Amino acid sequence: MTVILQTRNLYKTYDKKVKAVQGIDLEIKNGEVFGLLGPNGAGKTTLIKMLVGILKPDKGEILFNGIKLNGTTELKGLIGYAPQELVFYPFLTVLENMQLFASLYSIKNARKRIDEILELFQLTELSKRQAEKMSGGQKRRLNIALSLLHSPQILFLDEPSSGMDPQSRNVLWESVEQLKEKEGVTILLSTHLMEVADKLSDRVAIIDHGKVLTVGTPDELKSKHASIETVEIQFAKNISPLIQEKITLQLKDKYEQLSTANDRFFIKTKNGLKAISDIMKTIESLAVLSYLQDIQLRLGTLEDVFLNLTGKELRENNFSFGGDRR
Ligand SMILES: Nc1ncnc2c1ncn2[C@@H]1O[C@H](COP(=O)(O)OP(=O)(O)OP(=O)(O)O)[C@@H](O)[C@H]1O
Ligand SMILES: [Mg+2]
Structure with a gap:
């Protein structure tokens, strides 16, 4: 498998004191689902923001398909990003949001693509609903759907299951699996939920305090650190x-x-x-x-892996207020 995305010794400090990312080296392979698992404040969103070009690293390099990244414009079209905070137009309907995003990306045959994506995320029947009137889980699904209208090579999902009930999570599992199979898109997702990382990821990096503690398939990590x-x-x-x-x-x-x-x-x-x-x-x-x-x-679970590596539970910081925490 070729490497689509690589980071070398990446650092980011906020306000000269909050060391959010402290020397991260990662290799994401083409076509895999890669999970970033870590407690609240571990540095997952900061890392993703650097990878999608929103935030400039203090130090280190990011390579896409082996080419070093200098600015953000070169990424447009190649990547999709569903941020942790929901991004869409609340007063527009689901379909209008899709049409607007499709036009921003000048997508050809937009209607066909929109229908495909609505179907994939089970939003077809909600297409005429105003976005702000949807449930938390439905909004999250729309957020993800919008991020992949333009068929990106790599998709970044920051806390994709936030605010989702078990039923919505099932839709998420299925859509991610189908995306992988049908479109071969590489997916990098962040979560503080062990179950999400375990279920969705081919490989997982467990991160805490801005550092990678371990990387491997969920089974490898469990047999190595939670036997x-x-x-x-x-x-x-x-x-x-x-x-x-x-x-x-x-x-x-x-x-x-x-x-x-x-x-x-x-x-x-x-x-x-x-x-x-x-x-x-x-x-x-x-x-x-x-x-x-x-x-x-x-x-053994990934929770045990984290516990064995850090001496603390992933869950202890795992506050959930049924949706976004910011
Ligand atoms: N814009 C900012 N200014 C200052 N500090 C920040 C900023 N954004 C994040 N931080 C801090 O950086 C650290 C890492 O935050 P980050 O959002 O990357 O964590 P996370 O792993 O995504 O957490 P969560 O699971 O809660 O989403 C935290 O201590 C956070 O308070
Ligand atoms: Mg985050």
């Missing part, structure tokens, strides 16, 4: 403290990494399936099977 699995066991609420104590003692004997909360036991292990089989034997030998309500294996 520990968790077995979660739930007992019935009416289990007596005595029996609970007995189970705890037996399990503690075998598993050092045992913790309890309410009626649940959590066991961290490298081999979850073997642990489940052993735990079932223990439960049977104690004749407490009838109290067992649930036993589950939780594999």
Whole structure:
């Protein structure tokens, strides 16, 4: 796979003190979906703004198709950008917004392209609705739809799932997959939501404090940095403290990494399936099977990767007010 976009030692400081991006080196390959995952304030938007040419880096280089970027005009037409803040005309309808953006980009056969994109983002039935009257998730979809009318080579989506409910997110997953398949467009997306990065990205860079902590496919990162699995066991609420104590003692004997909360036991292990089989034997030998309500294996997640690399949770900064945070 060829590299479409490369950054070398990129830096950006705001007001001489906020070090938003501190030496980022990345390579984005042609046709991949690349996720930037990091907590609020990690520097994702700052990085994207430099990549799309809105913000000038203090230091470092950006190369598109191997050519060093000097200004912004050379990018017009090649890139699409759906910013974190929604950008469209609120008083125009969905269709009028599409037509206006199509004319700005002098798109040939605009109506055909508009219909395709409306369909892709399931906006066809909303085409006559005034943009400001749509729901948060629908507005977000329009924002993304407008950014790719001109068939860019690379699309930047800053927090594409912001304000979306699970149903709208499903539309997003499907549209991104179709975009990749049908148009071969390279997509760089930022998110502070582990689930979004995991589901959508071929590769992910986890960033914090303006630095890349690690890069790889979600599976690579999980097996490298989150190989520990968790077995979660739930007992019935009416289990007596005595029996609970007995189970705890037996399990503690075998598993050092045992913790309890309410009626649940959590066991961290490298081999979850073997642990489940052993735990079932223990439960049977104690004749407490009838109290067992649930036993589950939780594999490592990108959240665990972040936790293992930084000692803090992605989620702790993960404020969500149902939409934009600025
Ligand atoms: N225009 C600005 N002036 C001063 N500081 C800024 C400006 N824009 C961003 N920052 C600061 O730079 C840091 C990185 O911000 P950035 O918006 O890049 O983070 P982010 O990873 O996109 O976060 P989020 O998940 O909240 O969107 C933050 O500390 C932020 O407060
Ligand atoms: Mg941001």
